[in-house]
Amino acid sequence: MCGEMRTRTIVTVLAAVQALLVVAQYAYWSFENQINNSIVLQRVASRVMEQRARCGAYPSLLDRRDWLAREAGDPADTVDLTRDWWGREMLYVNNMTGFVLVSYGWGGRPDRLDYARWAAIRATTVTDTCFIPWRDTVFTDQGCVACCLK
Numbered sequence: 400m401c402g403e404m405r406t407r408t409i410v411t412v413l414a415a416v417q418a419l420l421v422v423a424q425y426a427y428w429s430f431e432n433q434i435n436n437s438i439v440l441q442r443v444a445s446r447v448m449e450q451r452a453r454c455g456a457y458p459s460l461l462d463r464r465d466w467l468a469r470e471a472g473d474p475a476d477t478v479d480l481t482r483d484w485w486g487r488e489m490l491y492v493n494n495m496t497g498f499v500l501v502s503y504g505w506g507g508r509p510d511r512l513d514y515a516r517w518a519a520i521r522a523t524t525v526t527d528t529c530f531i532p533w534r535d536t537v538f539t540d541q542g543c544v545a546c547c548l549k
Contacts, residue, residue, distance in 0.1 A: 433529050433547035436484035436502055436536050440546065443480045443489070444500055444538040457493045457540075483536070490514055497540040506533040517544065 443461070451457050461481045483489050483502035490501040492515045499517040503509050517539055526545040528534040537545040 430529050430547070432484060432505065432532050433534075433536070436504075437528075437543070437546040439480075439482075439484050440489070440500055440502055440536050440538045441543070444498075444540075444542075446480060447491075447498055447500070448540065451540075457495070457498050459493055461489070461491045492517075499544075500538045502536040504528075504531075504533045504535055508533075510535045 447457055447461075481488060485502075485505050485507070487503065487507055490499070490503070490509075492499045494515075499514050501509070501514050514535075514537070517537065525543055526534075527547065528536060528545050529547040535545055536547070537543075
């Protein structure tokens with residue numbers, strides 16, 4: 400009886416440890432992917448701002464041919480700055496006085512439908528999306544609105 404109880408306890412503890420490891424692995428995966436996606440959007444937002452500084456206006460759209468950036472390491476490598484970390488096209492809205500740039504997260508579905516209005520809104524709060532990979536990542540001309548960057 401005592402040995403049987405001990406075996407059950409050990410099995411229960413091992414199952415709990417395994418469950419915790421799965422949760423920790425998912426949290427790490429979520430965090431890493433959201434950071435990478437936020438970095439991609441931050442790079443694109445910076446390019447949009449650079450173009451405005453250089454040309455006096457935001458680009459009307461993100462054209463893939465114009466937005467391929469050469470990486471510093473190997474000039475043969477290119478990064479498509481019109482796509483998010485998951486390879487999906489991003490939403491870019493330019494209202495001439497501001498812009499909004501949105502990645503719909505790993506699920507590819509928008510959290511909301513009114514992002515076009517956000518280009519005119521001056522966001523004052525930032526939503527942390529670090530551990531929620533299906534959440535949208537959003538940058539405007541004011542910076543991060545919903546992202547995993549501090």
